[in-house]
Amino acid sequence: MAEHATDDRTFVQRWLPHPLLTLAVVVMWMALLNDFSSGGLVVGLVLGVVIPILTSHFWPDRPAIRHYGKAIAFVGLLLWDVVVANIQVARLIVFRPASALRVRWVAVPIEMKTPEAITLLSATITMTPGTVTSDISADGRSLLVHCLDAPDVVAAVEQMKNRYERRIKEFLE
């Protein structure tokens, strides 16, 4: 109710509440068509305007990406780490007897507070070397991570914090 009474958004803010989402929807629509046509672009633009407006209430206070260069660098690092993770896990599966795996749970304390940043970090941890995020502490400040092979708990936690959390903090939150 109150938000309607004090609607002091500009014209652009009202019709493009989420420019990045608009861009993502248009690009995704064009990719789904798999073929460039002006008609398809018009439909994509309409979807790109309508969908963010319809869903704008789901993003009440989204964090802004502060540094696009660092975000793109992070995606590159993530892709590289996924390839390395695949090779490592494949080697563990093929060459290591199952009983020789040092399987354990690890608690990773996190400093980030926004749900989006924590989600990104936990998804990153799941996609990378031998680790799966399984739970979060009740106050949202610690992640439960299952490690396939972790000889050194402290080093594993340090790697996740240094390699991923530090970078995510630089462009988000």
Place this chain on the structure above:
Amino acid sequence: MAFLLELLIAFLIVVGSLFLLVGSAGLIKLRDLMTRLHAPTKATTLGIGSILLASMVHFIVVRGAVSVHEILIMVFLFLTAPVTAHFVAKAHLHEHLRDGSELPPTERGCGWSTFDPGPGAPDESGQRPGPRSDAED
């Protein structure tokens, strides 16, 4: 040149299949659910990615048309794989752990959210949403 490109496509397909095979073998070899979860979340991303890359190269070289569906498949895979893994892990926690005492401590003032409603949670009847607390048996 055409031969080299075909070689590249074949190589990518073989590498992809190899990783998918290893991922599936991991499901048989590893012993419990949590370790098995590692095999499909890792080995398959590179396996499928490699095959999709082969598909893109094939369409660009042989058909002369750029196909971007493969990139979309990859994006959706990256978005959904962690969610699936998290759901399976969470179901495992609910089903097989009694109260979370087997897990490492959170080093916070509260437990893991699967077993501890946490500060500020609605706590009307003193009932905690622990695993199996409301099971029929």
